[in-house]
Amino acid sequence: MPSRRQLAVAAGYVAAAAVYIAIGVAFTDFLLSYFVGLAYLLLVAWLVPAGVRRLF
Amino acid sequence: MARPGRCAEAVLSWAAHDLEPYAIQRHSRLKIAFVPLLIGSYAPDLMSKWFVYGIHLGGLDLKASDPVQFHRGWPGVGFTHSLLFGVVIALLVWRVFGSKTWAISFLIGQWAHAITDTGDTVGTMLFFPWTVHVHLGAWAYAGQTGRLTDAAAYFSGPGGVWDAVWIVYGIFSWRVLTRSYFEQHVYTADRFWASANRIFPMTALLVLYRTAFFYGTSRWIAWSLWAHVVHHYPYDISWGGPHWVTAAHSPPITWAQGAGMAGIVAAIVAGAYAYRLASRRRGWTASRSET
Numbered sequence: 001m002p003s004r005r006q007l008a009v010a011a012g013y014v015a016a017a018a019v020y021i022a023i024g025v026a027f028t029d030f031l032l033s034y035f036v037g038l039a040y041l042l043l044v045a046w047l048v049p050a051g052v053r054r055l056f
Numbered sequence: 057m058a059r060p061g062r063c064a065e066a067v068l069s070w071a072a073h074d075l076e077p078y079a080i081q082r083h084s085r086l087k088i089a090f091v092p093l094l095i096g097s098y099a100p101d102l103m104s105k106w107f108v109y110g111i112h113l114g115g116l117d118l119k120a121s122d123p124v125q126f127h128r129g130w131p132g133v134g135f136t137h138s139l140l141f142g143v144v145i146a147l148l149v150w151r152v153f154g155s156k157t158w159a160i161s162f163l164i165g166q167w168a169h170a171i172t173d174t175g176d177t178v179g180t181m182l183f184f185p186w187t188v189h190v191h192l193g194a195w196a197y198a199g200q201t202g203r204l205t206d207a208a209a210y211f212s213g214p215g216g217v218w219d220a221v222w223i224v225y226g227i228f229s230w231r232v233l234t235r236s237y238f239e240q241h242v243y244t245a246d247r248f249w250a251s252a253n254r255i256f257p258m259t260a261l262l263v264l265y266r267t268a269f270f271y272g273t274s275r276w277i278a279w280s281l282w283a284h285v286v287h288h289y290p291y292d293i294s295w296g297g298p299h300w301v302t303a304a305h306s307p308p309i310t311w312a313q314g315a316g317m318a319g320i321v322a323a324i325v326a327g328a329y330a331y332r333l334a335s336r337r338r339g340w341t342a343s344r345s346e347t
Binding site for chain 2: 002006009010013016017020021024025028031032034037038041042045046050
């Protein structure tokens with residue numbers, strides 16, 4: 001079974017996916033490129049959390 | 057060149073090509089590098105799919121006049137979906153980067169893509185320069201109808217189900233997405249990650265590793281919602297479906313062609329087996345000479 005920390009990480013990715021999917025359904029062009037997906041995920045799963053940690 | 061109905065951008069294939077590399081990485085007994093494996097999995101459509109669907113560039117609309125012929129045929133770029141194309145590019149990768157692991161990883165990814173695409177009604181020229189299309193006809197090929205109709209058709213038929221199988225498999229194999237798996241198996245298999253780690257922290261590399269899974273799964277859900285919740289396209293998961301779309305088809309394979317393909321596959325398997333035996337014998341001889 002996944003640990004609590006692993007579940008927390010997975011929950012973060014699920015939340016990121018929910019936003020990505022919502023944008024993608026509204027604007028399908030957003031779904032077209034792997035590199036857009038990569039940039040989005042780097043932003044929400046690395047840069048934003050790192051920035052927040054630095055601030056607080 | 058024909059004028060497309062709407063502006064479209066470059067696009068890769070649907071979700072299976074994003075997700076298969078994780079399963080290959082997990083189950084392969086060979087040393088596999090994930091990055092070239094993923095590039096190989098994307099490679100056949102990387103330079104061609106935009107021209108199949110069409111692109112609006114400045115005042116120009118660019119689109120293949122015969123998208124099916126261009127994408128999967130010869131003349132056309134259908135050779136990118138062949139086993140030989142994978143071998144040629146893998147040899148180039150080996151020569152340029154000096155890495156056998158990168159070459160083999162690219163080859164496996166590209167072969168996975170070429171073989172997966174035999175599932176549709178057009179199939180691929182797997183044994184190019186022999187131009188016969190190997191096709192199972194499980195799902196409708198509708199690339200010629202444009203990106204949106206193609207997406208709607210794909211996510212309404214057996215192709216979408218096939219992608220769902222990979223997503224479910226990936227969720228059951230969740231350990232391949234964990235940090236510990238990445239650090240123990242993926243990072244150590246390829247010097248690329250250590251080089252990248254000099255610039256980017258491990259968290260960023262982990263995000264890069266997980267992106268294809270995230271992208272494939274999210275896109276499958278998004279396109280399914282778009283097709284069935286927003287636009288109400290009907291599901292038809294019968295063989296060769298959905299039948300509401302005008303699918304492109306390759307002619308059925310004759311018995312003689314089938315026998316020829318079986319012969320080629322047998323020759324490839326025999327060659328691989330002979331190579332493995334020879335490698336083992338060389339290793340055995342070397343170990344004896346050392347003692």
